[in-house]
Amino acid sequence: MLHTVTEWLWWERLWLPVNVSWADLEDREGRIYAKASQLYAVLPYALCLLVVRFLFERLVASPLANVWGVKDRIRHTVEQNAILENYFRKQAHILSPVDVSALCKKTSWPERKVQVWFRRRRNQERPGLRKRFCEASWRCVFYFFAFVGGILALHDKPWFYNIKEVWAGFPKQSLLQSQYWYYFLEMGFYLSLLLSLTFDVKRKDFKEQVIHHIATLTLLAFSWISNYIRVGTIVMALHDSADILLEGAKVLNYAKWHQTANAMFVVFTFLFMLTRLVLFPFWVIHCTWVYPLERFAPFFGYYFFNVMLIVLLMLHFYWAVLISKMLYKCIFTKVSLHVYALNTFSTSLCAFFSQLEGDDRSDEEEDDSDSPKEKNYKLSHLNGAGARGRANGH
Template identity: 75%
Template sequence: MLQTVSEWLWWDHLWLPANVSWSDLEDSEGRVYAKASQLYAVLPCALCMLLVRYLFESYLASPLADVCGVRNRIRVTAQPNSILENYFCSKTRVPSQADVRSLCKKTSWPERKVQVWFRRRRNQDRPALRKRFCEASWRCVFYFFAFVYGVLALHDKPWFYNLKEVWKGFPKQSMLPSQYWYYLLEMGFYLSLLFSLTFDVKRKDFREQVIHHIATLTLLSFSWISNYIRIGTLVMVLHDSTDILLEGAKVLNYAKWHLTANVMFAVFTILFMLTRLVIFPFWLIHCTWVYPVEDFAPFFGYYFFNVMLSVLQVLHFYWAVLISRMFYKCIFSKLEGDDRSDEEEDDTDSSRERNHKSSHIHSSGARGRANGH
């Protein structure tokens, strides 16, 4: 049965154009082709990435945070209460007004005290500012070096300037050492991000992030096996070009260099819209949809690859909306971090209550002075 499943899984017509078989992609005459077995190296690479990230955040990003004056906000710990803790863990972190009144009866606490308890308890589970700074620093550094490596690997290749060259001789295109290492590093990085999603800063687009990482790894794996490597490297370098600026803007914003962060974020927004909403769909996806059929008939792999690219494009539209909101804040107020983040709440008295207390104190003082005190 396993042999039958393997034969179906590696059926030539699923992965390769008509009249091409796996035997045609065996190393010969100086040509070296990508092999599925080489993808096993991605797992140890991802584990190494996690180790490098830990060392980077501990010995480089953390001291940099000290230099930049990035300090964690002092948090008030929620007062121990077994009733509220059980409700927080088993039911909801954000109770409705009716739930608050019900909890007031069970705990004999006033509504305001219960509401403050839940805010403080939610803040305890949120990542601190230094953690966000270190994470953004790591991603910024990786994207920078990945982008530089990608440009160096592609700048002298004809398909970098003429997209029709992507399909010249496909699929019998020899794999280059630079392509192998570029793929290995990128796939190891995204797999490490998938592993670390549970303890990284949790954002509002958590599910979209999971979909993105899985789609990216699936896309890169398929493009590796089916020898779509040329277009794969172009997709990677295009994405890395904008991610550097986003993570860099976050780092500067956490360090309270707001003006510089806003400028960098504005540049990022323009570049994101250009690369993800114009170049990616109208150049790269057009290249994968239109040019291949000029040389061979569509096959399953052709459709699968383009569907995965379309999934990424849908995510680009989703993030374009979030980025537009952040850009609006950047222009009309100031950039307060990542709009996708679960931001820390103010666990003190509300401004209305503070004003009320202040006016009460002033009025009391006035009455006191009037009475001769």
């Protein structure tokens, strides 16, 4: 049975075009081809990158956080309450009005006290600012060196300038050493992210991140086995280019370099839309969907590869919506709070840069203050500022 399954799994018509066999992809005459057996090395690469990440975060990112004054927020401790603790762990972290009323009866606490307790308890479960800073720093550094390495591996290749060349001689295309290192570092990195998801900062798009990492690893592994390596390197470089700016903007934001971070985020937004929603579908997917049919009949691997690219494209649309919502919120929602001061488009744009903060996917800390005086002071301060603005003719 195992022999039958193996034969079916490696059936040549699943992976290769008609009239091409695995024997055609054996090393000979100075040509070296990618092999499925080499994929076992991805796990050691991932483990090595986890070790490198551990050392980087402690020897580089943490000292950098000290230099830039990145500190964890001082959190209020929660009062010991077995009823609320049991409900928090076994029932829900977020309370509905009905839940609040029921817990008030059980604990004899007022509603506000119960709500504040749950906000503080949720904050205790959230990672600190330094942890987020270290994680973003690691990803930023990796994406930067991966992108530079990808450009060095591609800049002198004809298919980088004429993408139709990725199919020249396919699938009998010899593996280059630069392609080997580029592929395995990228696969090792995404596998390391998948392995560390449970320990990393959990974001709102956690499930989408899991799907993205699995789809990316599946796509890279399949393209390696089927010798789609040329187009695979282009896809990786295209994705890394925008990720550098996103992680860099988060690092700078955590370090309170808000204006620089905001400007970098805006550049990232335009680059993301260009690379993920324009170049990726209309340049890369067009290349993988249309041009191969000029050389060979479609086969299972052709459809599978393109379906995986479509899955990535759907995730790009999802993240594009998140980014657009963040921009909309910062431009229209927050700017409306300062309507008296924003009479021109230029001042609106300046306010946008001053208000854009953080990563909208992050599980951010909540305000757990229990001081009515502090809230009254903030409200009176805001009202006073608005009154002064109106008095000045704004």
